[in-house]
Amino acid sequence: MHVHRYYDVDVVNGPGTRCTLFVAGCEHQCRGCYNQSTWRLDSGVPFSLEMEERLLADLMDTRIPRQGLSLSGGDPLHPHNVPHIRRLVKRVRKECAEKDIWLWTGYQIDELNASQREVLDFIDVLIDGRFIEAEKDATLQWRGSRNQQLWYLR
Ligand code: SF4
Numbered sequence: 001m002h003v004h005r006y007y008d009v010d011v012v013n014g015p016g017t018r019c020t021l022f023v024a025g026c027e028h029q030c031r032g033c034y035n036q037s038t039w040r041l042d043s044g045v046p047f048s049l050e051m052e053e054r055l056l057a058d059l060m061d062t063r064i065p066r067q068g069l070s071l072s073g074g075d076p077l078h079p080h081n082v083p084h085i086r087r088l089v090k091r092v093r094k095e096c097a098e099k100d101i102w103l104w105t106g107y108q109i110d111e112l113n114a115s116q117r118e119v120l121d122f123i124d125v126l127i128d129g130r131f132i133e134a135e136k137d138a139t140l141q142w143r144g145s146r147n148q149q150l151w152y153l154r
Pocket of ligand 1: 036105
């Protein structure tokens with residue numbers, strides 16, 4: 001899995017103060033996508049064990065308390081990313097149990113296959129659906145278009 005950006009302190013992508021990881025790879029090609037540079041799976045840089053350790057350490061850093069982790073992109077549930085994301089969220093759930101995990105995907109929840117669904121077992125909130133320009137609404141919180149939905153899984 002490749003990643004585009006990592007914010008160790010983020011107050012925009014989800015509630016509270018968070019760590020946010022933007023992964024590479026997205027097959028949805030939404031018109032008006034704000035993040036086209038993330039579409040290619042080989043864009044960005046490889047997600048290394050060092051980056052993972054830093055992310056876990058940031059989540060547990062008591063000097064700047066983080067509410068949780070946000071996973072966006074690109075698409076964290078692109079089939080290529082799923083094994084890596086599943087491993088990461090499983091680890092965060094185990095080692096940072098009190099932190100919440102939010103994940104943005106371009107798939108609709110009812111389109112997810114069995115392995116993509118396994119990721120849902122470890123996250124708190126899923127925001128699903130492609131970005132549809134005709135349904136764009138700047139007043140929405142945490143999503144860009146009205147077709148996208150927030151699923152509180154825990
Ligand atoms: S799902 Fe998100 S990243 Fe992918 S094309 Fe649509 S808006 Fe862009």
